[in-house]
Amino acid sequence: xxxxxxxxxxxxxxxxxxxxxxxxxxxxxxxxxxxxxxxxxxxxxxxxxxxxxxxxxxxxxxxxxxxxxxxxxxxxxxxxxxxxxxxxxxxxxxxxxxxxxxxxxxxxxxxxxxxxxxxxxxxxxxxxxxxxxxxxxxxxxxxxxxxxxxxxxxxxxxxxxxxxxxxxxxxxxxxxxxxxxxxxxxxxxxxxxxxxxxxxxxxxxxxxxxxxxxxxxxxxxxxxxxxxxxxxxxxxxxxxxx
Amino acid sequence: xxxxxxxxxxxxxxxxxxxxxxxxxxxxxxxxxxxxxxxxxxxxxxxxxxxxxxxxxxxxxxxxxxxxxxxxxxxxxxxxxxxxxxxxxxxxxxxxxxxxxxxxxxxxxxxxxxxxxxxxxxxxxxxxxxxxxxxxxxxxxxxxxxxxxxxxxxxxxxxxxxxxxxxxxxxxxxxxxxxxxxxxxxxxxxxxxxxxxxxxxxxxxxxxxxxxxxxxxxxxxxxxxxxxxxxxxxxxxxxxxxxxxxxxxxxxxxxxxxxxxxxxxxxxxxxxxxxxxxxxxxxxxxxxxxxxxxxxxxxxxxxxxxxxxxxxxxxxxxxxxxxxxxxxxxxxxxxxxxxxxxxxxxxxxxxxxxxxxxxxxxxxxxxxxxxxxxxxxxxxxxxxxxxxxxxxxxxxxxxxxxxxxxxxxxxxxxxxxxxxxxxxxxxxxxxxxxxxxxx
Numbered sequence: 001x002x003x004x005x006x007x008x009x010x011x012x013x014x015x016x017x018x019x020x021x022x023x024x025x026x027x028x029x030x031x032x033x034x035x036x037x038x039x040x041x042x043x044x045x046x047x048x049x050x051x052x053x054x055x056x057x058x059x060x061x062x063x064x065x066x067x068x069x070x071x072x073x074x075x076x077x078x079x080x081x082x083x084x085x086x087x088x089x090x091x092x093x094x095x096x097x098x099x100x101x102x103x104x105x106x107x108x109x110x111x112x113x114x115x116x117x118x119x120x121x122x123x124x125x126x127x128x129x130x131x132x133x134x135x136x137x138x139x140x141x142x143x144x145x146x147x148x149x150x151x152x153x154x155x156x157x158x159x160x161x162x163x164x165x166x167x168x169x170x171x172x173x174x175x176x177x178x179x180x181x182x183x184x185x186x187x188x189x190x191x192x193x194x195x196x197x198x199x200x201x202x203x204x205x206x207x208x209x210x211x212x213x214x215x216x217x218x219x220x221x222x223x224x225x226x227x228x229x230x231x232x233x234x235x236x237x238x239x240x241x242x
Numbered sequence: 243x244x245x246x247x248x249x250x251x252x253x254x255x256x257x258x259x260x261x262x263x264x265x266x267x268x269x270x271x272x273x274x275x276x277x278x279x280x281x282x283x284x285x286x287x288x289x290x291x292x293x294x295x296x297x298x299x300x301x302x303x304x305x306x307x308x309x310x311x312x313x314x315x316x317x318x319x320x321x322x323x324x325x326x327x328x329x330x331x332x333x334x335x336x337x338x339x340x341x342x343x344x345x346x347x348x349x350x351x352x353x354x355x356x357x358x359x360x361x362x363x364x365x366x367x368x369x370x371x372x373x374x375x376x377x378x379x380x381x382x383x384x385x386x387x388x389x390x391x392x393x394x395x396x397x398x399x400x401x402x403x404x405x406x407x408x409x410x411x412x413x414x415x416x417x418x419x420x421x422x423x424x425x426x427x428x429x430x431x432x433x434x435x436x437x438x439x440x441x442x443x444x445x446x447x448x449x450x451x452x453x454x455x456x457x458x459x460x461x462x463x464x465x466x467x468x469x470x471x472x473x474x475x476x477x478x479x480x481x482x483x484x485x486x487x488x489x490x491x492x493x494x495x496x497x498x499x500x501x502x503x504x505x506x507x508x509x510x511x512x513x514x515x516x517x518x519x520x521x522x523x524x525x526x527x528x529x530x531x532x533x534x535x536x537x538x539x540x541x542x543x544x545x546x547x548x549x550x551x552x553x554x555x556x557x558x559x560x561x562x563x564x565x566x567x568x569x570x571x572x573x574x575x576x577x578x579x580x581x582x583x584x585x586x587x588x589x590x591x592x593x594x595x596x597x598x599x600x601x602x603x604x605x606x607x608x609x610x611x612x613x614x615x616x617x618x619x620x621x622x623x624x625x626x627x628x629x630x631x632x633x634x635x636x637x638x639x640x641x642x643x644x645x646x647x648x649x650x651x652x653x654x655x656x657x658x659x660x661x662x663x664x665x666x667x668x669x670x671x672x673x674x675x676x677x678x679x680x681x
Binding site: 016017020021022023024025028029032049065067068070071133154156197198199202203227228230231234 | 400597604624
């Protein structure tokens with residue numbers, strides 16, 4: 001942790017492979033909210049084949065197409081850096097394909113199962129029908145402290161994700177599909193995955209702050225930005241009408 | 243479009259069409275007219291659907307052997323088609339879409355509507371190309387670029403390329419004019435026996451990071467690329483675009499061997515339109531046209547279906563720019579006047595825009611720093627959050643065109659302000675400008 005020096009290092013894992021749905025926005029949102037609190041932020045993008053640094057403060061994975069997802073999982077398993085970072089207690093935030101590949105298995109385009117990293121106790125098979133559209137959830141009873149607002153995003157995936165006993169669902173779906181069983185996302189310790197893109201952390205600042213507080217080891221004061229609140233209010237109105 | 247003229251001459255007694263085709267065209271015309279009378283739009287989709295239902299072979303029948311070229315791409319279809327159609331007009335009249343309707347109905351109506359002897363130059367939606375190309379049997383297919391667009395309804399990029407590849411296997415006699423600088427396009431066309439490669443450039447490379455064939459990461463050096471995994475590499479181009487982006491002196495030319503064609507006098511702005519013209523010129527060569535005359539004719543194309551047109555909406559005079567995905571946006575900043583000139587950005591998320599505006603986070607809006615952006619459209623709040631993170635000054639205004647709109651200082655003093663809009667926002671503004679002009 002680098003609290004004493006007021007520094008934050010965020011690692012963006014394979015943004016060239018896992019960045020189909022504006023996922024770079026999650027890194028921007030984390031950096032933005034940390035800077036507003038006076039932290040100096042360094043963002044490191046790691047390309048496949050490069051070693052994942054093990055001592056960073058926070059790791060972010062995005063979504064990607066089937067072949068990119070498989071390639072990313074293989075490269076991360078071969079490298080081993082992300083697993084060591086997780087074992088060392090560093091927070092990991094993963095969206096969609098990134099979420100799936102943190103689990104035990106996920107399906108390829110031809111429905112064969114590919115091994116994930118096993119950092120989250122979830123397993124993903126194929127939904128009967130692709131889930132595409134607005135998605136919202138309320139924080140589940142197990143959700144980490146600090147999450148008390150609806151989680152809002154957009155989903156576009158074909159994954160049916162089962163959360164095992166070693167993890168907890170992040171949210172209870174109020175609109176959309178999520179994991180496919182009425183829950184959305186999963187977390188264990190400081191490893192957290194979700195199907196929400198949009199990107200997720202720009203739309204859900206409390207989730208961004210939760211990850212930052214894990215990364216920095218401090219409680220963060222509330223920080224409300226009118227643009228973000230207007231967007232959330234507009235999306236909630238839209239969901240109420242649809 | 244003049245509605246009543248839409249299907250004129252479609253059943254002229256030339257005797258070459260099957261009876262069922264002629265009947266279908268009449269029924270389609272009737273259905274389109276009924277749809278218009280009921281106030282449900284121009285009737286093109288309904289008319290086209292009725293025609294295709296009654297005569298499934300209609301497109302094949304109407305196309306005959308007169309389709310000179312098809313144009314497909316994620317970005318630039320409509321502009322490239324217009325440039326090419328203008329060049330082909332040196333031989334006489336040309337049949338092309340007037341509205342940019344580029345799916346099955348749009349193509350059917352365009353063919354049924356126009357001069358039956360004229361060569362056709364048609365744009366085709368990238369997802370519909372594998373269905374329509376075998377029916378249209380063109381002499382040339384122009385494949386310009388593929389990138390992420392409307393991911394909530396479209397295929398992923400690599401999937402589209404695979405479908406194009408299969409399609410081209412069934413069209414061995416066609417000539418393919420393809421962008422060698424786009425690895426996804428190169429993958430789609432590479433096995434075809436007759437490809438004319440054009441180095442038309444690729445500015446947005448994020449959808450061509452991994453080899454579409456083997457999945458390895460591509461190596462890049464300038465516009466050159468190769469795959470370390472399967473040894474695919476950029477094909478040797480016959481044509482290339484040379485573009486100088488020096489703001490004081492933008493210059494562009496198309497080069498083919500010893501021959502050089504000056505493209506600096508194109509009326510359409512930007513590097514991407516010079517690329518569109520270079521690819522169109524490569525098609526003109528395959529069609530045996532006079533290339534100097536082709537350039538002259540393309541120079542005269544000033545606005546394409548409203549793109550780059552200056553219109554008056556409410557109390558503002560705006561230049562309309564279509565900006566619908568990250569690849570398009572990444573080249574659009576350069577055609578805007580420099581900072582601190584304010585701009586309007588309009589984001590909608592209707593079906594034709596893509597319902598998921600996450601792509602806003604792939605656009606380098608940081609390039610707008612130093613200006614004030616008027617954020618509007620149905621998804622103006624999403625845009626505002628994006629601009630907040632990009633550290634771009636912005637005003638969210640539901641309708642900036644109202645005379646009483648609270649606009650940023652200086653905006654009302656501008657003679658014209660650039661307005662970049664997604665697809666339905668763009669057409670909404672055109673319609674509003676037309677309606678207001680008629681008052």
